[in-house]
Amino acid sequence: MKISIIGIGAVGAAVATAVAGTGLAHEMVLFDRDGLRARAAAEDLGHAAAFSYDIKISAANNYRAMRGSDIVIIAAGANQKPGETRTDLLQKNVAVVSDIIPRVMANVDAKRVKLIIVTNPLDVMVMLAQKLSKLPASRVIGTGTMLDTARLRTILGRTLGVSTRAVHAYVLGEHGDSSVVAWAAASVGGLPLDEFCRQTKNPITAAARQTIEYRVHNAAYEIIRGRGATWDGIGAAVADLLRSIVNDERRILTVSTVDGAGREKLAMSLPRIVGADGVVASLHPKLSSGEATNLRKSGKIIRANYDAI
Ligand code: NAD
16 A cells, blocks of 8 residues: 655645555655655654664655555645634645646546545635545545544543543534534433433533534644644544545545535535545435524535535
């Protein structure tokens, strides 16, 4: 399995570390327009690999080194500065992704390569990458709300006093401020959330739900304020997505991929089955009418941002 990563900043470096830690790749190529940064990361990671899995890690100074890649991960581009939204990055990162995709496609096998998109604003970048690459939508996969979903499951698990793994709850829509918590579809230990709360006598009030949503929506802003950027969570999310693809695990992940065509074309996050062929099916959880309305609004925001580029 050969994996190339483009953009070796805070996120790309964390992704490279997490990917190396899966033991699934035999070769990893790191590319950044700052060649010194990519070379330093490849060197450092190569030393780290001596303590774990055998993997050939190199820094590339051109796209030819990506030939033969099974998966190309795109984490290049501007990140949010404190107070900036993901949408504020739109025009800058349209330029970055528009520069990268044709160069990647000139060097990979379009019949089998898969692109994983991490750059924000995520959903618009997925639409742009799919359009420019002309790959089937199932093979252009954005990490979407995987991280938001992880944040929700973590907070809910802590609130309910159960393992995060027992919580099945999703954040849908835009990977951004309009994302929607699908409370109506949430379950814990096989019980609908409300029933779990009733049986454990641990109600989650409407006010508590609002607080949880606020924390999910603001997690990135808080982390950026304290650390300058977010990287560990997204690194782990990409590694998880990669495992599901490479091992054909068919996990259900809230990834973003393009559905529809023409004016109906839209990438947003839904629970989707992810396996060796990429996204193999999409699911539509039962939502409350308010959640369904908010999800439609979220889709309209993504589409308006796409139309603005
Ligand atoms: P960073 O500034 O630390 O790194 C960005 C890197 O991209 C830099 O090393 C830069 O040299 C490189 N780069 C820029 N243009 C390039 C080009 N045309 N070709 C090759 N390399 C190029 O930023 P970061 O914190 O690593 O964030 C990267 C992106 O990931 C941002 O858009 C950020 O918003 C996004 N992000 C997404 C998620 C998610 O859940 N999807 C989470 C965190 C961050």
